[in-house]
Amino acid sequence: MKWRKIIIEGDSLSIIKKCRSNTPDKSQVCAYISDIHKLQSRFQECRFEHVLRVVNSLAHTIAKATLRDKRIIYLVEGVPEYAEDQRERDREGEPE
Template sequence: MQWAKIIIEGDALSIIKKCKMNSYDRSMIGALIYDIHQIMTKSSNISFEYIPREGNSLAHSLADETSKRKDEIYLIGGVPEYAEHLKDRDKEDGMD
C-alpha cells in the first residue's frame, strides 16, 4: 500500500529513540533496529513517535486480543468488532 505518511507510535521510549537514531545498535534487539533502518532507507515517509501507555490502551488491547486469535486481522479503516467498545470508551475518555 502507498500511504502519504506512516507514523509508528509506541510506549517504549528507548525503542522509539533507537528507531529514530541513525547509528548501529549493539543491544539485543540491534538486528531488528537494523532491519527497521533498512526499511526506512526505502521510504522517507516513516516516523516514530512516543506515546505514553495511558494513551495507548486501544492499541495494547488490540495487540493482546489479536495474539489470542488464529485468524488474520487487518486494521485498515477501523477495528474488529471485539474492539469497538474499547474505541468508544477511548472517545468518551477524550483520548481520540
C-alpha cells in the first residue's frame, strides 16, 4: 500500500505520547516505539491520535479475532462480518 498520509489511533494514552515524542524511550516497549519511529519516515504525514477505549472496541474485536485465528487480515475496502456486527452493536449504544 502506498499511502502517503496515515492516522494511527489507540486507546493507550501513554503509548500515543511515546509515539509522538522524539526523545528515546526507556520503557519495556522501547523496541516497539523505536520501530514505529523508523517506520514513520516512510510517510509524508503520520499522526498518532488518542481515542477512548469505548470508541476503540471495533479495533479491539478485529485484533482479538486476528490473534485467535492466527491469520493476517487486511482491511482494504471492507471489514470481516464479525466487525460489521460489532459496529452495529456500537451504534445501538450511541446516544441520539
